[in-house]
Amino acid sequence: MTFGKTTCRNFENDLKITKLTEHIGANIEGVDLSDPLDEATVLAIKEALEQNGVVVFRNQALSPVAHRDFSANFGPLVGHVLNRFNMEECPEVTILSNAVNDKGEKIGADRAGMIWHSDMSFVKRPSLGSLLYCVECPPVGADTQFASMFAAYDALSTEGKVRLASLKGVHDYPWHYRTYLSHRTPLTTEEEAKTPPVLHPVIRTHPSTERQALYVGEGLTRTIDGMDEEEGRKLVVELSNFATQPQFVYSHKWQPGDLVFWDNRSTMHRATEFDDKYLRLMRRTTILGDEPFYHPN
Numbered sequence: 001m002t003f004g005k006t007t008c009r010n011f012e013n014d015l016k017i018t019k020l021t022e023h024i025g026a027n028i029e030g031v032d033l034s035d036p037l038d039e040a041t042v043l044a045i046k047e048a049l050e051q052n053g054v055v056v057f058r059n060q061a062l063s064p065v066a067h068r069d070f071s072a073n074f075g076p077l078v079g080h081v082l083n084r085f086n087m088e089e090c091p092e093v094t095i096l097s098n099a100v101n102d103k104g105e106k107i108g109a110d111r112a113g114m115i116w117h118s119d120m121s122f123v124k125r126p127s128l129g130s131l132l133y134c135v136e137c138p139p140v141g142a143d144t145q146f147a148s149m150f151a152a153y154d155a156l157s158t159e160g161k162v163r164l165a166s167l168k169g170v171h172d173y174p175w176h177y178r179t180y181l182s183h184r185t186p187l188t189t190e191e192e193a194k195t196p197p198v199l200h201p202v203i204r205t206h207p208s209t210e211r212q213a214l215y216v217g218e219g220l221t222r223t224i225d226g227m228d229e230e231e232g233r234k235l236v237v238e239l240s241n242f243a244t245q246p247q248f249v250y251s252h253k254w255q256p257g258d259l260v261f262w263d264n265r266s267t268m269h270r271a272t273e274f275d276d277k278y279l280r281l282m283r284r285t286t287i288l289g290d291e292p293f294y295h296p297n
Contacts, residue, residue: 016029023148023150023151023248024148026048026051026054028045028056031057033070034060034062045073046074054262054263057258064090064093071092071131075128077287077288078092078286079094081123081173085108092285093283093284095108096109096132097109097279097281099279099280108282113219116147116243116269116270117219117220117268118265118269119286120264121221122172124198126200126265126289126292127287127288128265128289129261129286129287130261130262131286131287132260132282133283134282138274138278140278142254142271142280143251143272145252146267147248147269152242153203156242164202165202167226169200170222171197171199172220173220174187174192202224204292205294211266214239218237243268
């Protein structure tokens with residue numbers, strides 16, 4: 001997807017990339033994301049993302065259009081499956097917020113993603129990556145935690161890897177919505193029909209790095225295909241808990257002007273709770289990905 005960029009500045013040689021934890025996360029300095037980027041800089045950011053799972057850019061001043069245009073360097077963009085949360089003037093951008101309009105209605109998705117998940121795992125071609133920009137955030141709470149699913153897979157026993165290689169998870173958005181988002185307006189029949197349950201491998205192979213990653217999360221993976229529903233759910237929760245041990249996790253404390261870009265093929269994330277007396281206003285773009293697959297190394 002292209003949005004009329006005409007001139008590019010070369011930031012590649014100015015980039016400073018610093019790891020944030022042993023397994024996940026890197027901070028990138030030396031680039032203004034509101035400027036068009038040259039191909040080499042885009043490639044350097046892409047490589048940092050694939051190696052670290054999450055990349056953080058501080059002190060950015062991004063309009064919705066600039067946010068969209070930067071994101072489009074990495075693939076086609078898709079809005080939220082619920083159109084009600086997409087910006088009317090820039091539909092590739094989704095609003096996440098607890099703010100209300102003059103009718104008392106929430107202007108964006110509130111309390112979104114508070115259970116461990118990978119974005120849009122409930123569709124046939126889940127998201128490659130997501131880019132979340134902070135306009136305003138609470139001084140306490142509302143962090144976003146990220147887990148390395150590469151590190152989680154590597155920590156499995158040999159027997160565990162063999163067992164999981166043949167399994168598929170059932171990713172189910174209507175179930176997720178009914179279970180975790182009962183505070184929102186219910187899905188319409190048409191919205192539920194857009195997102196029937198899909199099956200994805202419990203272990204997925206990253207298409208660029210060829211590393212293996214766990215691909216189940218408590219929030220969107222309802223159960224395991226072919227297993228008793230309750231037994232499969234128990235395994236999903238066990239794997240999700242295993243993958244989110246502290247040594248595999250980076251917790252991001254937001255500041256206005258932060259943009260965080262994460263790889264949904266190799267990470268899970270969740271938002272943390274906050275006091276509603278504080279305003280939270282975030283903008284998100286989502287990059288279309290490929291259908292998950294497992295290929296033994």
